Amino acid sequence: MAGRKGLVINDEQMQMIDSILNKLQRVTASKFVALVSTSGQPITTAPPHTDADTLSLAALAAGSFAATRQLAEVLKEREFSLLFHEGRESNLHVMQVTEQILLLITFGHDTQVGRVRLYTGRAVEVLKPVFEGAENTTGEERIIDRDYSREAGAAIDSWFPGEGDSQA
Amino acid sequence: MALINLAAREINYKIVYYGCGLCGKTTNIQYIYRRVNPGARGRLVSIATEEERTLYFDFLPLSLGTVKGLRTRFHLYTVPGQSFYNASRKLVLQGVDGVVFIADSQISRLDENVDSYLNLWDNLIQQGEDISNLGMVLQMNKRDLSSIFSVADLTELLNHTGSPVIEACAISGIGVFETLKTVCKQVIAKSSRP
Numbered sequence: 400m401a402g403r404k405g406l407v408i409n410d411e412q413m414q415m416i417d418s419i420l421n422k423l424q425r426v427t428a429s430k431f432v433a434l435v436s437t438s439g440q441p442i443t444t445a446p447p448h449t450d451a452d453t454l455s456l457a458a459l460a461a462g463s464f465a466a467t468r469q470l471a472e473v474l475k476e477r478e479f480s481l482l483f484h485e486g487r488e489s490n491l492h493v494m495q496v497t498e499q500i501l502l503l504i505t506f507g508h509d510t511q512v513g514r515v516r517l518y519t520g521r522a523v524e525v526l527k528p529v530f531e532g533a534e535n536t537t538g539e540e541r542i543i544d545r546d547y548s549r550e551a552g553a554a555i556d557s558w559f560p561g562e563g564d565s566q567a
Numbered sequence: 568m569a570l571i572n573l574a575a576r577e578i579n580y581k582i583v584y585y586g587c588g589l590c591g592k593t594t595n596i597q598y599i600y601r602r603v604n605p606g607a608r609g610r611l612v613s614i615a616t617e618e619e620r621t622l623y624f625d626f627l628p629l630s631l632g633t634v635k636g637l638r639t640r641f642h643l644y645t646v647p648g649q650s651f652y653n654a655s656r657k658l659v660l661q662g663v664d665g666v667v668f669i670a671d672s673q674i675s676r677l678d679e680n681v682d683s684y685l686n687l688w689d690n691l692i693q694q695g696e697d698i699s700n701l702g703m704v705l706q707m708n709k710r711d712l713s714s715i716f717s718v719a720d721l722t723e724l725l726n727h728t729g730s731p732v733i734e735a736c737a738i739s740g741i742g743v744f745e746t747l748k749t750v751c752k753q754v755i756a757k758s759s760r761p
Contacts, residue, residue, distance in 0.1 A: 452610055466655075542571070543569075
């Protein structure tokens with residue numbers, strides 16, 4: 400089970416990540432590529448604006464991948480490192496990058512699965528050191544300071560304007 | 568700690584609603600979904616059985632808007648409460664920033680509440696959580712029913728951390744937003760640095 404490590408992605412790391420994802424999307428002719436955390440939070444997509452509901456996608460893909468890992472454990476397999484869903488019009492391929500990061504790629508039947516697997520595997524090798532750097536990033540998380548905390552507290556207080564807790 | 572994307576100016580917190588079967592976890596999330604401004608919420612995703620019991624999790628993303636230039640989101644999850652789904656509960660707890668433990672106040676549910684509370688701490692400890700960094704709130708649900716424990720008794724049984732306690736009747740919305748606001752403030756306070 401993954402321990403609790405921080406993940407702070409800075410501008411430089413994100414530029415590298417986006418560049419890798421854009422290239423992957425281009426060479427695989429896929430619909431879109433996304434990076435999500437294993438705790439179910441979206442990080443980025445290529446192209447940056449997609450019609451897909453990336454919040455739900457991230458939560459469901461992370462849950463599905465986590466369940467797959469447990470299946471491996473039950474079957475006494477060391478790991479199932481990728482997950483593949485085949486659909487009528489599109490497919491979803493999920494691969495682990497690091498302990499905290501998953502790569503999702505969706506593509507239609509005009510793209511060969513083998514090509515996707517080949518280039519995705521290469522992309523994972525390049526992405527891995529970038530994220531290992533992000534997991535060790537320190538200092539930038541200080542952006543969550545007392546000012547942020549105070550302003551967020553005020554925003555939370557006014558989050559449900561006109562809503563009383565006793566209203567049905 | 569939360570996932571911080573400095574390039575996208577975005578921060579995401581994960582909050583998990585925990586508790587025994589039928590204590591009201593999904594009811595809390597469904598009430599929030601119905602009453603929150605539609606512009607601030609994403610899709611409510613439920614992985615449930617045909618009998619509408621949670622099989623894996625419910626998921627609801629909420630946006631707080633932009634705070635100090637950072638787009639701030641809370642991702643709300645529930646776990647399946649039935650005791651045999653512990654493998655699923657462990658998975659949902661991964662990367663959690665705050666926990667709402669929902670106690671069913673009925674005297675007849677004592678054993679289930681205690682088992683679920685102990686199971687929560689077992690799972691958190693097993694996955695190496697630094698528990699002092701977690702936000703934690705105890706919601707005492709179903710306060711409208713008869714044959715319920717007193718607040719003092721439930722606090723003694725289910726709140727060894729001295730976390731905030733909120734009385735609720737989730738089905739009619741009482742205490743639901745107060746619980747959410749309290750845990751959200753806690754996770755932000757825990758993640759902030761002096």
